[in-house]
Amino acid sequence: MKMMSESTGAMQSSSDTQGTPAGEGRTLTQSLSVRDAVMITVSGVTPASSIFVIAPFAIQQAGSGAVMSFLLGGVLAFAFALCYAELSAAHRSAGGEYVMAKRVFGTLPGYLTFVTVLAVSVFIPAVLASGAAPYLNNALGTQFGNQSVALTIVLLSYALGMLNIKTNAWITGAFLVVEIGVLMLIAGLGFSAPHRSAAALMHPLVASGGALIPATAAAIVPAIGTAIFCYNGFGSAVFLAEDLRGGNRNVARAVMYSLLVILVVELVPLIAIVLGAPSLSELSKSADPIGYVVRELGNPTLSRVVSGGIFLSVFNAIIAIVITMGRLLYSSGRHALWPRGCNRAFSTIHPRFDSPWLATLALAVPSAGLVFVSSLDELTAFTVDLLLLVYLVVGLAALASRLVRRDVEHHYRMPWWPVTPLVAIAGAGYTLYTTLATATRPADLYIIGALLVAALVMYAACARRSETFRAL
Structure with missing residues (x-):
């Protein structure tokens, strides 16, 4: 197997067995500092919309035990981040997880990982956008429909995602400052x-049948998956690896610094909400628990300001996600994982913006379509399952990489190996099992099965014959 370049990690122009060029003579420009990468990465996680749009599911599941779910999820996220940091420093590429999996386990596991990450990248913008309309309406006093607002956000985000990444770093950074201000x-x-006192966090309660009862592990553990979804995105720094200045260790730094920022700006307001809620019963039962606390403790003007900040954070998040996912599709075209015409289009860099503009735009259509076909809770549950699958693969790759790829220099080595990846594997595996076992929609398993079948067909048709992918 061929090692990637230390300076860029980019595969230079080559061809697959069909004669398809893996690139159009241009590569991504190394223009980002670690700070820039952290701003884009944290913006993609969108801590504010994670707390307002996604965290309510954990509060409804576990009541005040959501804090414990988020703390346990933070431990797992830290283990996952260490795995990402070591793998991204050793296998630096805009392809992220699928490149790591391919170089450690081979072509088929690598390709299946690519399809899973691609599916997640299509679902997440729709998940976030689908919950944005209430915040816009509350901020402006309007009555826009959920689908029209979601569609507008998704399409505008993809248009902005084509711009120069340095420009987008400043855009997302400015929005991020507003977002963190709202959370504080x-x-x-x-x-x-x-x-209530902090002692209440150690004895969590959840509403059931109009009364508060102790939150058991059966309520807290499934909510860990929701917490991981809220933290998810720190690993997206790996998709910016070829845009990042400096050595391979800077990719690892971008991952770890991103997670640290995310943990602080999500855990602090969540703890404040649980301690400050006038009624735990109302908090646990409310469809908008964070909004309930803001309305009870604040005033209408404050509520509108907060709603406006949340709406902007959703918009900012989707822009950042679009940027990173465009790099994923760009990398897949460069490695000839698609039919010839798609490979050429996806690996094309815009001459002015230095961005993979066609690869970025290609994901707009499926993301926009999902706005019309699924509800927010259904999209969230399914996306959590896919994310846990990806984390499971990353943990396994981090455990095996030092043993299987002794020819690759590991520029950053995580502490406590192999305990750290084992914790990540056990946590992802158990949480995935729990979420699937408690799922109310068995259709999710059928959808995952259908994705697997489609991936195998696509692999046989295109990726298996790609010389570029095999040589990666």
Whole structure:
């Protein structure tokens, strides 16, 4: 197997067995600092919309036990981040997880990982956008429909995602400052008027049948999957590897710094919300638990300001996600994982913006389509399952990489190996098993099965014959 270049990690122009060029003579420009990469990565995680749009599912599942779910999810996220850091420093590429899996386990596992990550990248913008309309309407006093708002956000985000990545780093960074300000405002509300002590976090309660009962492991553990979804995105720094200046260790730094920022700006306001909620029963039962706390502790003007900030954070998140996922599709075209025409289009770099513009735009159609076919809770549950599958693969690759790929220099070595990847594997595996076992929609298993079948067909038709992919 051929090692990637230390300076760029990019495969230079080559051809597959069909004679398809793997690139059009241009590569991604190394223009980002670690700080830039962290701004884009954290923006993609969108801590504010994670807390407002996704975290309510954990609160409804586990009540005040959601804090414990998020703490346990943070431990797992830290283990996952260490795995990402070591793998991305050793296997630097805009392809991210699928390149890691391919170089450690071979072509078929690598390709199946690519399809899984691609599916996640299509679903997440729709998940976030589908929950944005209530915040826009509350901020402006309007009554826009959920689907029209979601579609507009998705399409505008893909258009902005084509711009020069340095420009987008400043755009996402500016939005991120507003987003963190909103979260700290909420944290200030909760901590300034607490209705219970911190000891309540160790004895969590959840609403059931109109009464509060102790939150058991059966309620807390499934909510860990939701917490991981809220943290998800720190690994997206690996898709910016070829845009990042400096050595391979800078990719590892971008991953770890991103997670640290995410943990702080999500955990602090969540703890404040649980401690400051006037009624745990109302918090646990509410369809909008964070909004409930803001309305009870604040005033209508504050509620509108917060809603406006959340809406902007959703928009910002999708822009950042689009940027990173465009790099994923660009890498897949460069490695000839598609039919000839798609490979050429996806690996084309815009002469002015230095971005994989066609690869970025290609994902707009399926993301926009999902806005019309699924509800937010259905999209969230299914996406969590896919994310856990990806994390499971990353943990296994981190465990095996030092043993299987002794020819590759591991520029960053995680502490406590092999314990760290074993924790990641056990956590992802158990959480995935729990979420599937408690799923109310068995159709999710059929969809995952259908994705697997489609992936095998596509692999046989295109990827298996790609010289570029085999030589990766």
